[in-house]
Amino acid sequence: MTTIRFTSRSGKDFSAGESGDRSVMEVIRDSGVEDRFALCQGSLSCATCHVHVDPQYFDRLTPMGDYERELLSSSEYQVATSRLSCQIKCESRLNGLHVTVAPAD
Amino acid sequence: MSTPAAAGAPFGAIPDNVPADRVVDVDLFNLEGIEEGYQEAVKRLSRPGGPGIVWTPRNGGHWIITRGTAIADVLRAPERFSSKVIVLPKLAGEKYDFIPTRMDPPEHGPRRQVINKVLNLREMRRIEDSVRQTAIDLIKPLVARGACDFSAEYAHLFPIRVFIAMVDLPMEDAPKLKFYAQQILRPDGVTGEEMATSVDNAIKGFYEYLSPVINARRGKSGTDMISVVINSEINGKPMPHDEACSAIANLLLAGLDTVVSFLSFVMIFLGRNPGHVTELTNNPGSIPNCVEELLRRFPIVSDARIVANDFEYEGVMLKRGDMVQVPTALSGLDEQMNVDPLTVDFHRKNPKHNTFGDGPHRCAGMHLARMEITVTLQEWLSRIPRFHMVEKHRPVYSSGMVATVENVHLQWNADDTVPAEGAS
Numbered sequence: 001m002t003t004i005r006f007t008s009r010s011g012k013d014f015s016a017g018e019s020g021d022r023s024v025m026e027v028i029r030d031s032g033v034e035d036r037f038a039l040c041q042g043s044l045s046c047a048t049c050h051v052h053v054d055p056q057y058f059d060r061l062t063p064m065g066d067y068e069r070e071l072l073s074s075s076e077y078q079v080a081t082s083r084l085s086c087q088i089k090c091e092s093r094l095n096g097l098h099v100t101v102a103p104a105d
Numbered sequence: 106m107s108t109p110a111a112a113g114a115p116f117g118a119i120p121d122n123v124p125a126d127r128v129v130d131v132d133l134f135n136l137e138g139i140e141e142g143y144q145e146a147v148k149r150l151s152r153p154g155g156p157g158i159v160w161t162p163r164n165g166g167h168w169i170i171t172r173g174t175a176i177a178d179v180l181r182a183p184e185r186f187s188s189k190v191i192v193l194p195k196l197a198g199e200k201y202d203f204i205p206t207r208m209d210p211p212e213h214g215p216r217r218q219v220i221n222k223v224l225n226l227r228e229m230r231r232i233e234d235s236v237r238q239t240a241i242d243l244i245k246p247l248v249a250r251g252a253c254d255f256s257a258e259y260a261h262l263f264p265i266r267v268f269i270a271m272v273d274l275p276m277e278d279a280p281k282l283k284f285y286a287q288q289i290l291r292p293d294g295v296t297g298e299e300m301a302t303s304v305d306n307a308i309k310g311f312y313e314y315l316s317p318v319i320n321a322r323r324g325k326s327g328t329d330m331i332s333v334v335i336n337s338e339i340n341g342k343p344m345p346h347d348e349a350c351s352a353i354a355n356l357l358l359a360g361l362d363t364v365v366s367f368l369s370f371v372m373i374f375l376g377r378n379p380g381h382v383t384e385l386t387n388n389p390g391s392i393p394n395c396v397e398e399l400l401r402r403f404p405i406v407s408d409a410r411i412v413a414n415d416f417e418y419e420g421v422m423l424k425r426g427d428m429v430q431v432p433t434a435l436s437g438l439d440e441q442m443n444v445d446p447l448t449v450d451f452h453r454k455n456p457k458h459n460t461f462g463d464g465p466h467r468c469a470g471m472h473l474a475r476m477e478i479t480v481t482l483q484e485w486l487s488r489i490p491r492f493h494m495v496e497k498h499r500p501v502y503s504s505g506m507v508a509t510v511e512n513v514h515l516q517w518n519a520d521d522t523v524p525a526e527g528a529s
Binding site: 029032035036037039040041043045046047066067070071073074075076105 | 177181214218221222225226227228230393394397454455461463464465467469471472
């Protein structure tokens with residue numbers, strides 16, 4: 001079990017125990033707290049599952065691909081630790097990961 | 106299902122790999138019950154406990170995916186359900202060569218990335234104000250009239266004006282381009298050969314029109330959508346001329362027909378459901394979320410895939426080269442995907458749908474479509490907050506790769522409208 005923590009767009013904190021084959025996007029989506037989130041459902045063709053990753057976890061993530069970089073650059077809310085949560089698997093080495101859902105573009 | 110009629114698409118032979126109990130009589134261009142609504146007619150294809158895939162001998166013979174929960178899986182499996190042919194009937198589909206829609210991974214990816222570049226959220230933010238102005242310019246003259254054919258006087262004009270501006274082409278060319286798009290999506294003709302000729306002519310029309318435009322913009326620094334796409338590199342090399350024609354024709358095909366149709370479906374619904382209109386006017390901030398529920402309830406696209414290799418699926422053997430129709434409407438309207446799916450519920454949490462498809466070919470224009478729909482509702486409802494359908498004019502539905510509806514007569518009391526800004 002990997003503990004994944006996230007703060008919603010409205011500032012509420014959530015925590016979930018996850019297995020490694022799911023993505024952080026699925027965790028956030030299935031919590032049902034966000035509207036218009038992950039509109040492409042993980043097919044890497046929008047940027048609506050954009051999260052800001054806490055800096056202490058950022059370097060542990062699998063590096064970004066070109067598509068993800070391009071999609072993120074289209075967001076008005078991109079920061080240095082921005083990622084698309086559909087590209088982050090809930091692996092055990094990320095236990096305790098905390099992300100904040102970026103505002104909707 | 107009715108017995109084969111003399112009219113409509115010819116009824117072909119049933120191949121050996123199709124079990125008799127999977128055969129239905131469905132003409133995708135003439136759906137049974139469509140006079141009551143396209144989505145309702147598609148929903149009839151799927152029955153609880155029924156098979157997940159059926160076969161119709163119409164339109165060259167093809168399978169139809171009928172299980173809503175399977176739509177996304179099929180679209181996400183290009184190695185089995187290939188995009189080499191996506192248009193029905195297959196004879197016509199073999200003429201259709203637009204990229205990147207008829208490519209599979211990995212060749213699809215780099216070309217799709219070029220298209221994403223002109224349709225991403227940043228681009229949408231950049232053009233939103235002018236899109237909004239286009240909507241306002243069309244709605245304003247209607248307000249005092251108290252009635253309109255929404256399809257002819259708004260839906261057919263708005264997305265096309267937006268798109269023609271994005272590609273920087275003369276507005277007077279729009280009818281010709283729209284005609285070509287329609288001849289691909291709902292081709293003239295009854296037999297496969299006739300439809301193949303219609304599709305082929307439309308594709309040639311697109312290419313003849315676009316070839317000089319692309320030559321003129323090649324190597325220049327234009328910022329319109331055509332210039333940006335054709336001056337992009339694919340795997341480090343300039344885009345060849347024929348690929349550029351094909352990619353731009355693909356954009357025009359997608360941009361000139363789909364939102365046109367969707368907006369009319371939405372206004373028919375709102376014109377019959379004043380309670381839903383009140384929900385939107387009481388809380389305009391909810392409109393973007395409500396658009397998502399409307400997208401779920403009124404899907405219009407139903408393209409196809411070609412079977413890449415023989416394999417077993419849902420209890421039948423699919424043969425390499427078989428065509429499989431994928432009605433995206435069945436996913437959002439499936440009871441297992443969404444509770445009470447025919448009801449429009451603006452409070453539904455995360456409406457699930459495949460209205461924009463799924464997998465590698467998920468609609469590249471989805472951000473534009475969402476914006477056009479949202480802006481239309483915002484600008485319409487802020488001026489015409491109460492309106493109704495004029496039921497003596499029946500909407501006329503037609504089906505194909507993209508379903509459409511025409512003759513959408515709306516009426517309102519001019520006293521209920523909001524006067525134009527600046528009017529005394």
